[in-house]
Amino acid sequence: INGVSTSIQTFKRELEIAGHEVYLIAPSYPEPMVDNDTILRIESRGVALDPEDRMMKYRKLINQLPQLREKGFDLVHINTPFVAHYAGLTLARKLDIPCITTYHTLFEEYLYHYIPWIPKSVLRWAARSFSVSQCQALDGIITPSSIIASLLQQYGISNPIVTIPTGIDxxxxxxxxxxxxxxxxxxxxxxxxxxxxxxxxxxxxxxxxxxxxxxxxxxxxxxxxxxxxxxxxxxxxxxxxxxxxxxxxxxxxxxxxxxxxxxxxxxxxxxxxxxxxxxxxxxxxxxxxxxxxxxxxxxxxxxxxxxxxxxxxxxxxxxxxxxxxxxxxxxxxxxxxxxxxxxxxxxxxxxDSSRLSARMAEYYVSITAQYPRELGSHA
Missing domain, CATH: 3.40.50.2000 (Glycogen Phosphorylase B;)
Known part of the structure; x- marks a missing residue:
């Protein structure tokens, strides 16, 4: 388990304790997983440069959209880029609900470790351009620290950014x-x-x-x-x-x-x-x-x-x-x-994770208030 999955797990647990209904869409893994009805596993494939990770198959995820529309979601919260980002954004726009992300990974410092034959300056430019493109398409961005929020603003991202760290129990x-x-x-x-x-x-x-x-x-x-x-x-x-x-x-x-x-x-x-x-x-x-x-x-x-x-x-x-x-x-x-x-x-x-999760719930309310529809308690 890495920091991103720990963050997702922590917020999901605390929000559910507070009475919210939280569904998680995640890739399948070859090993058996202990899940419940609020976790939907999507058929996935391996990642060549990162063998312990999995990436959801985009078409398999898109095929689930009709089923997901029936859930009555109030908001889509993306926690990883790539397939999850684009599918999550597609779902949110079809349902006319807000779509936000947590910016967990500082890609400009990561890419050159995996493709070192490309100049670092080129990879930094590509990572920043990729981040700007994704973040500008969303209704809000969460960062775990204010330093990362400032960095995204330096990239030229103009959409609202809030800082909500992940807590621990x-x-x-x-x-x-x-x-x-x-x-x-x-x-x-x-x-x-x-x-x-x-x-x-x-x-x-x-x-x-x-x-x-x-x-x-x-x-x-x-x-x-x-x-x-x-x-x-x-x-x-x-x-x-x-x-x-x-x-x-x-x-x-x-x-x-x-x-x-x-x-x-x-x-x-x-x-x-x-x-x-x-x-x-x-x-x-x-x-x-x-x-x-x-x-x-x-x-x-x-x-x-x-x-x-x-x-x-x-x-x-x-x-x-x-x-x-x-x-x-x-x-x-x-x-x-x-x-x-x-x-x-x-x-x-x-x-404390319960206090920080309450801040997350307040942020959800502020974002969904921008969309004129009756709210339930789904995320």
Whole structure:
């Protein structure tokens, strides 16, 4: 599960608790999925450069439009571009209801990792043009952080933009069995476990974490780096760890069950380390904090609005030397570690998912008010 799907899942759950009826249209997957009547799976195909993702088949989705018209929707909320964007916009225009999107992904920083033979300046122009074209066709845009909102305005997007971050249910992360999780990985209790939870992709800058781990090991620090997640760069990073001679000190453990193993994983860590420079928000930072795990991280783009130095986190400039120094500072001072742990748990409560979902519902009402029709409670 990545940040986008976590955001969708969180808002859907909280809006339904508040009494709204929320339908999710999503791609099918080869693995069995536990769904209910409010989730419609559309036949999909794999994505060549991103094998763990799926893309809905456009014609299969369009064929569902007559059935979807009968639901009496009040609004269409798009969360991914490509097929979902165009089909969602088509449905909204046929039903004469508003269509909005959440801009989750900073494409201008992603594309060159996948098609590096095209000049970065050309890819940035293409990504920005694509974003402008899509956003200008909609009735409203949501961004998870104000920094991303400002960036979209710099692109020339003139449609209304509001900032509504995704929240977390702190109670989901308060209790976990870290010792059991360590045992399952064979990590000795005396080792300092550094954890990163992330999509394992080049834009997440995980190579920097490998460099930091190597630096700490050269300084005889007894650490073990755990990377939880999947992605197109996983095998490349595994090979990089081997080439650096640190493979025995790094574990790539794949996806984890969010309701059980992931929570135990957060509680197993001495520190949560984060090196991405392209986040629109950075939900995993808040999840780690809710578990009481101190964070050492780079604060750039959307994470600037999540991270405040001293409130559960030590912010690094991202160089190997400073990253390592911040990690050592926290690990070598138990009082500092405990202070950061307690402040992390308190700070995470400021990002309550029910409160932020109420803001989303208010935004839905303001958007649908622009369309003169009787409203139900469907999204």
């Amino acid at each position: 702190v109670s989901d992360f308060e209790s976990g069995n870290g010792d059991k999780f360590r045992d399952s990985l064979g990590i000795e209790p005396h080792k300092k476990l550094l954890l990163n939870v992330s999509r394992v992709a080049y834009e997440k800058n995980i190579g920097r974490l490998l460099e930091v781990a190597q630096d700490l090991l050269k300084k005889s620090r007894d650490i073990h780096l755990v990377i939880a997640g999947e992605g197109p760069a996983k095998q490349s990073y595994i090979q990089q760890a081997r080439d650096m001679g640190i493979a025995d000190h790094v574990s790539f453990i794949g996806y984890l069950d969010r309701s059980t193993d992931l929570i135990d994983c957060y509680h197993s860590a001495d520190l949560f380390v984060f090196s991405s420079k392209t986040e629109t928000q950075g939900l995993v930072l808040l999840e780690a904090m809710a578990a009481g795990t101190p964070v050492v991280a780079i604060a750039e783009m959307g994470t600037k609005e999540v991270l405040q130095d001293g409130l559960g986190v030590k912010i690094t400039d991202g160089t190997v030397s400073d990253f390592s120094a911040k990690i050592v500072e926290v690990l070598d001072q138990p009082d500092l570690h405990n202070t950061l742990s307690e402040s992390a748990k308190l700070y995470a409560k400021d990002w």
